[in-house]
Amino acid sequence: MTQTMTTKKASAGNQGSGSASRVWGALQRFGLTLLTQRAALLAVLTVLLLLVMSIMDAQGALSGPYNAKYLASSTIALVGLAMLALAQLIVIVSGRGGIDLSVGSMVSLSGVFFGFSYGIWGWDLPTAFIATVMVGAVLGGINGVLIAYVGFPPLIMTLATFYAYRSLALVFSDQKPVNSEIIQDFYGAARAVEIPGLSFIPPIPLGVITFLIPTAIFVWILMNKTVFGRKLYAIGTNDVAALWTGINVKVTRMWAYILSGIISSLVAIYTVAQFASARPDAGTSGSGMALPAITIAVLGGVAITGGIGRVGGVLIAALLIVWLNAGILLAIPGNEGAQTPLLALGLVLIGASLLNAATKKRFGGI
Secondary structure (H helix, E strand, O other): OHHHHHHHHHHHHHHHHHHHHHHHHHHHHHHHHHHHOHHHHHHHHHHHHHHHHHHHHHOOOOOOOOOHHHHHHHOHHHHHHHHHHHHHHHHHHOOOOOOOOOHHHHHHHHHHHHHHHHHHOOOOHHHHHHHHHHHHHHHHHHHHHHHHHHOOOHHHHHHHHHHHHHHHHHHHOOOOOEOOHHHHHHHHHHOEEOOOOOOOOOOEEHHHHHHHHHHHHHHHHHHHHOHHHHHHHHHHHHHHHHHHOOOOHHHHHHHHHHHHHHHHHHHHHHHHHHHOOEOOOOOOOOOOOHHHHHHHHHHOOOOOOOOOOOHHHHHHHHHHHHHHHHHHHHHOOOHHHHHHHHHHHHHHHHHHHHHHHHHHHHHOOO
16 A cells, blocks of 8 residues: 555656656747747747836836837838848848948938939839839949949948938938928828728838838848849858859849848838928938848847848847837937937847857857
8 A cells, every 4th residue: 555655656756747847848949949030039029028018008107008009100110120121131141241331321312312203303103213213223233333343341331322322312402301292292102001801900001011011022032032042141151152152242242232222212212201201311310220220130130240131030120129119218208218219229239249149159040
């Protein structure tokens, strides 16, 4: 009898130990997933952010409601930043210190061109749209040629064109927003709309549907399903080895900057609709668009050394940053709240860079 009871206790103890071991193993696998899959980590952080802000809202600690309607309206800032972060993804993945500091200036200059062509010169919308995209391609191509063929360091080259394009935007516009009645009517391209069949979701900016989603799909297909995408990852990982395999490294890297210019021109058209005018400082006012876009790309798992980065991580990172900034504005009202997001952005960049380095060293990828 005593031996039977002892056996049952031992069996129960083994079962308890086995259950604890399974739970611990599951936690380890979950932690490993968060470290190696940046999109999963960012999704968890986004949920935690929403949970914390909702609790603060319920406690009356915010100056306004942090609800679905507020979050949906805040996505108007998501469109441009996420698209430019995707442009940075393409450029940074190309390697050799790839970065594009000129995206904000390209937004400004392309926007001024679109404002004149569509609003002042009387071009029809499709013609002005295509011409603006071509302008963006030329601006990006200047960066690409001088970086890929002449050998200028990307940081110095795009910093130089940042100043040059910014100056041209101010000169061509006479330092004033380009405006007309037809441009003011173009504001409808940035209006909030309901998603068909999803009436329970608050209206979102039309640009999310017409600009951001098509761009994200295009970049995803480009990076994951095309020969060019494979070449881009190859030259970013090791351009010498890529050259020996027959890849034209210079052409591939040049096209990365051309694509950055094209995406910047699309953002320019969207900002003209958003502001109902073509502002010469649309992409450069305040801290500009380039630095937040780079921060989002790095937070999204894009390795600054090149060769690593995914579209999904960048998009979730952009959403996290936009909703974090929206929460900060409610938690810290006044001028302090307007400046605090810059501090948060700097801390996020440092943390993301450290995490990228640690993850790449430990697991060889993100």
